[in-house]
Amino acid sequence: MLSPPPSAIPLGLLLLSLGLSGTDARATPHPPSPGLVSRTIDIVRRANVQRSAEDALSWLEQNRLATHAKYGVGAAGNQKRASGLNLLTDVQLDSTYFGSIAVGTPPTSFDVILDTGSSDLWLASGSSDTRSTRGITLFEPETSSTFQDLGKEFGITYGSGSAQGVLGEDRVLFSGFEVNQTFGLVNQTSQQLLTAPISGLMGLGFQTIAASGATPFWQSLAETSGALDSPLFAFQLTRFTNDSNAQQLEAGGTFTLGATNSSLFTGDIDYQDIPDGATGYWIQQLTGLKVNGQSINLPTGSNGWAAIDTGTTGVGVPSDTLQAIFSAIPNSQQGSGQSSGYYLYPCSTQVTVEVTWGSSSKSWTISPADFALQQVDQDTCAGAFFEIPTQGTSAPPFIFGDTFLKNVYSVFRSSPASVGFAQLSSESIAMNGANGAAPSATIGSVQSVTPTNTGSSGSGSGSSNGSGRASAVSASAVLASTVLGALAVLL
Numbered sequence: 001m002l003s004p005p006p007s008a009i010p011l012g013l014l015l016l017s018l019g020l021s022g023t024d025a026r027a028t029p030h031p032p033s034p035g036l037v038s039r040t041i042d043i044v045r046r047a048n049v050q051r052s053a054e055d056a057l058s059w060l061e062q063n064r065l066a067t068h069a070k071y072g073v074g075a076a077g078n079q080k081r082a083s084g085l086n087l088l089t090d091v092q093l094d095s096t097y098f099g100s101i102a103v104g105t106p107p108t109s110f111d112v113i114l115d116t117g118s119s120d121l122w123l124a125s126g127s128s129d130t131r132s133t134r135g136i137t138l139f140e141p142e143t144s145s146t147f148q149d150l151g152k153e154f155g156i157t158y159g160s161g162s163a164q165g166v167l168g169e170d171r172v173l174f175s176g177f178e179v180n181q182t183f184g185l186v187n188q189t190s191q192q193l194l195t196a197p198i199s200g201l202m203g204l205g206f207q208t209i210a211a212s213g214a215t216p217f218w219q220s221l222a223e224t225s226g227a228l229d230s231p232l233f234a235f236q237l238t239r240f241t242n243d244s245n246a247q248q249l250e251a252g253g254t255f256t257l258g259a260t261n262s263s264l265f266t267g268d269i270d271y272q273d274i275p276d277g278a279t280g281y282w283i284q285q286l287t288g289l290k291v292n293g294q295s296i297n298l299p300t301g302s303n304g305w306a307a308i309d310t311g312t313t314g315v316g317v318p319s320d321t322l323q324a325i326f327s328a329i330p331n332s333q334q335g336s337g338q339s340s341g342y343y344l345y346p347c348s349t350q351v352t353v354e355v356t357w358g359s360s361s362k363s364w365t366i367s368p369a370d371f372a373l374q375q376v377d378q379d380t381c382a383g384a385f386f387e388i389p390t391q392g393t394s395a396p397p398f399i400f401g402d403t404f405l406k407n408v409y410s411v412f413r414s415s416p417a418s419v420g421f422a423q424l425s426s427e428s429i430a431m432n433g434a435n436g437a438a439p440s441a442t443i444g445s446v447q448s449v450t451p452t453n454t455g456s457s458g459s460g461s462g463s464s465n466g467s468g469r470a471s472a473v474s475a476s477a478v479l480a481s482t483v484l485g486a487l488a489v490l491l
């Protein structure tokens, strides 16, 4: 068993592979697995990774100089920029959302899950004597002149898997900013923790829960005077779950660092403080939950805390709350076997959930389309709310993921520490189900070039259970064992 630091359970990626584990995302949910299984596979280098084009590099260089100006370093002029944009990609019917970063000198771009439920940055990494599996673009430290090996091991465990490797530092460009960032170079992950084109994960929680101990990218900027217009970042996430024409990758919405984007929401942003200054996860006090108009009894105090987590697909709740929610839905029943941990209900029932946070008088509505996580047979759907017993761990009892976040504009603000929600604008809503090309990697408001995926898909080899190896494991076997939703593949 792993013994985590008391407040370091990354929530990210809960249920990530629910939709990624097969070609049919509407297949029967996988069972929560009975324990953290740490069978791992190697991530190894693929051949012929193409380098970024000359133009993109020249833009990236300019961007770096602009950032130097912002930090008061270098000889660059006054191209001060204090907020930036990253276009997101929605993977397989809202299973997960990724953005893009660029790392190293010369910079290479990578697609990473943007995860407010954890606080580490890591990338799949390999060296020149290894080969790739699964077409994942790898960070190759020997090709970056600014890379520094920090000589420490790194390990992290999520609800849906784990990743291990070493720590390094390099230039990281993201949403128009550059930071010398400590990050994990991961050479082992649980099977299917990553699926191409995703190469890693950018944790957007607070430093206090970082397994690496490093200050997260966003937080370094928020703590640097004048770096950001406002000490916050914001998400607008698209919905494709009920779009029968949806592709594997669709436009996922917009991430904004250092500002909110007023074209994406209407009305005021309703901020509620993180209770008790408990920064780590982005926590909110859940004070109201109505299911088709019926109020659900909620626990109080820290028993009613919820992490607002872009890296989780659905909504994790304690079992008694789950039971109460589905008592309000006629003809629903507890799932069993492959669907245990979920409830099943007639797909013909439109379920609307209203949520209230903190002392706010406002409530936010989860659409029936988002509540219907997966159709399991012709008439039966599995709801997006699932059981997540976090007792005995440091994770809050509720985890509100993308099922909720698709319905609001969400703002994560470090000072005062709070989370804000606003109504989506018609422009945002119009992006839902709007089929088209998924965005190219954006490192700022200008495109960069992603290495073309020309790698071999040779076979990976080797497995190890990894336990006891990583120096910074922040796993909770309890959490992992109950929310792994989709980890049949690991068993």
Ligand SMILES: *[C@@H]1O[C@H](CO)[C@@H](O)[C@H](O)[C@H]1NC(C)=O
Residues within 6 Å of the ligand: 042, 043, 165, 166, 187, 188, 462
């Ligand atoms: C991963 O990296 C660590 C640290 O460098 C090394 O000890 C381990 O053998 C590597 N594992 C694989 C599968 O390459």
Ligand SMILES: *[C@@H]1O[C@H](CO)[C@@H](O)[C@H](O)[C@H]1NC(C)=O
Residues within 6 Å of the ligand: 067, 068, 071, 073, 178, 179, 180
């Ligand atoms: C990053 O570190 C390098 C080397 O220490 C330094 O030259 C550069 O100015 C730093 N960049 C930023 C943005 O702090």
Ligand SMILES: *[C@@H]1O[C@H](CO)[C@@H](O)[C@H](O)[C@H]1NC(C)=O
Residues within 6 Å of the ligand: 084, 085, 253, 254, 256, 261, 263, 264
């Ligand atoms: C606001 O978001 C839209 C949609 O992603 C984008 O086109 C626009 O450039 C953004 N505006 C700013 C100032 O970032």
Ligand SMILES: *[C@@H]1O[C@H](CO)[C@@H](O)[C@H](O)[C@H]1NC(C)=O
Residues within 6 Å of the ligand: 242, 243, 244, 367, 368, 369, 370, 433
């Ligand atoms: C998908 O769900 C949303 C939210 O309920 C709804 O507005 C939209 O019309 C639905 N789209 C389709 C194609 O059914």
Ligand SMILES: *[C@@H]1O[C@H](CO)[C@@H](O)[C@H](O)[C@H]1NC(C)=O
Residues within 6 Å of the ligand: 463, 464, 465, 466, 467, 468
């Ligand atoms: C897995 O971990 C256990 C307990 O730490 C250890 O005894 C065993 O040798 C490990 N197996 C492998 C393949 O590393």
